Each structure stands twice: as structure tokens, then as C-alpha cells.
Amino acid sequence: xxLLSFFFSKELSCLYHPSSSTHRDESSLERxxxxxxxxxxxxxxxxxxxxxxxxVADIYASVLGESEVVDELFGKLK
Numbered sequence: 517x518x519l520l521s522f523f524f525s526k527e528l529s530c531l532y533h534p535s536s537s538t539h540r541d542e543s544s545l546e547r548x549x550x551x552x553x554x555x556x557x558x559x560x561x562x563x564x565x566x567x568x569x570x571x572v573a574d575i576y577a578s579v580l581g582e583s584e585v586v587d588e589l590f591g592k593l594k
Contacts, residue, residue, distance in 0.1 A: 542583050545576065549589035556593065569593050 552572070556565040573590065580587060 546585055553592045
């Protein structure tokens with residue numbers, strides 16, 4: 517659990533910076549989405565990761581349709 521918390525604190529701190537108009541690149545967004553898909557059904561993390569998934573979806577809704585892999589991972593979060 518500590519390792520997952522460390523990963524998320526590191527990854528989420530880079531997800532979005534309010535003063536920046538740039539987002540993560542495709543490969544790093546894929547890593548975050550893959551991790552969400554893999555762990556969101558784990559009862560230990562479900563509440564937190566659901567909130568994170570909603571935040572990521574809000575931030576990156578504008579890039580849907582630009583990457584087949586990202587679109588597929590977003591689809592798996594349904």
C-alpha cells in the first residue's frame with residue numbers, strides 16, 4: 517500500500533499544474549490510466565481511485581479521440 521501511495525503521490529503531483537496549459541504526454545497519461553484500471557476495483561483503493569479517475573477524466577476529456585490507447589483505457593474505467 518505504501519508503494520502504491522508513493523507512486524500516486526508522484527504521478528498525481530504531475531497530472532495537472534494549475535498555472536500550466538500543458539498536460540502530460542501520452543505515454544505518462546497511459547501509465548496513470550493503466551494503474552487506475554488495474555487497481556480501481558481493489559476495495560482498499562476504490563474510493564480514492566474513483567475520485568482520481570473522475571479528476572483525470574475532467575482534466576483530459578479534451579484529448580479523447582486523439583489516441584487509441586488512451587481512449588481504450590478510459591473506456592475500461594467505465
